[in-house]
Amino acid sequence: MNKTGYFTHPACRRHDMGRGHPECAARLDAIDDRLLLTGVLDALDRQQAPAASEADLLRAHSAEHIARLRALDARIAADLAAGGPPLAAIDPDTSLCADSLQAALCAAGAAVAATDAVATGALANAFCSVRPPGHHAERERAMGFCLFNNVAIAVRRALDVHGLQRVAVVDFDVHHGNGTEDILAGDERVLMVGLFQHPFYPYSGAEAPADNMLNVPVPAYTKGPEIRQIVADQWLPRLEAFRPEMVFISAGFDAHREDDLGQLGLVEADYAWITEQLHAVAARHAGGRIVSCLEGGYALDALACSVEAHVRVLAGV
Numbered sequence: 271m272n273k274t275g276y277f278t279h280p281a282c283r284r285h286d287m288g289r290g291h292p293e294c295a296a297r298l299d300a301i302d303d304r305l306l307l308t309g310v311l312d313a314l315d316r317q318q319a320p321a322a323s324e325a326d327l328l329r330a331h332s333a334e335h336i337a338r339l340r341a342l343d344a345r346i347a348a349d350l351a352a353g354g355p356p357l358a359a360i361d362p363d364t365s366l367c368a369d370s371l372q373a374a375l376c377a378a379g380a381a382v383a384a385t386d387a388v389a390t391g392a393l394a395n396a397f398c399s400v401r402p403p404g405h406h407a408e409r410e411r412a413m414g415f416c417l418f419n420n421v422a423i424a425v426r427r428a429l430d431v432h433g434l435q436r437v438a439v440v441d442f443d444v445h446h447g448n449g450t451e452d453i454l455a456g457d458e459r460v461l462m463v464g465l466f467q468h469p470f471y472p473y474s475g476a477e478a479p480a481d482n483m484l485n486v487p488v489p490a491y492t493k494g495p496e497i498r499q500i501v502a503d504q505w506l507p508r509l510e511a512f513r514p515e516m517v518f519i520s521a522g523f524d525a526h527r528e529d530d531l532g533q534l535g536l537v538e539a540d541y542a543w544i545t546e547q548l549h550a551v552a553a554r555h556a557g558g559r560i561v562s563c564l565e566g567g568y569a570l571d572a573l574a575c576s577v578e579a580h581v582r583v584l585a586g587v
Contacts, residue, residue: 275396319380443522444532446475493535523567
């Protein structure tokens, strides 16, 4: 029986946006430590991610966007050589250090490699424990901690390289996946369903979306039972009707009640339940094929325990 893949890369830990930034390497350490402590890691097929190729990036991003990030990476190297600052800011929340571009390439590469392995049947499904996250990165713009859109790159790989006809994206991060929507809106081969706190960063998602987007904004302090009802009443009927051949998850765990970057009230059992519903959809229509990529989640204990709950369902342990 094929295993659940666990994709990561040491470069993802070297990305550093400065002291005190919530999107930090300790997030991946907390996840690894929890999966090791609980024995879940032993059930996974651990793989080191490759860097994404230019061709893969270009399926979701413009050549100009990629060139801007490469130029910024070169500028940081030149600044460091001249004794200059170690960081270059893209926006008030997002900066690059000398290792950030390589980390972003490996994060996207993890999603691509996981897609290849799951699409070909080498793995049953996969989780990518990577950073920087991706779902705010638009076709032309890095923002919100995100440089490249890992899930959108992987989706286009599944469609364009593996020839799938229907692919679903599910985003349960506390923030709207504006970048994924920007890249995939209007692509009839894709159905994207998401829920997110609103009004909240990036202050999008409540306007009329494209037909292939199901956005469900929820107010602050919405808790697990209400979220489960939304999944049952809105997400699942659309997913069943769409019959996806592969399911991608933007797995953000910052809707947890302990996470200070959001004000929703999910707990580990809610993440397990949501994953169970998606696992069942994938089993019915997609041969079980799921690729899940880490997005948000900044309260380290809550993040680690929530990822454990998520991965346990994927791995059946």
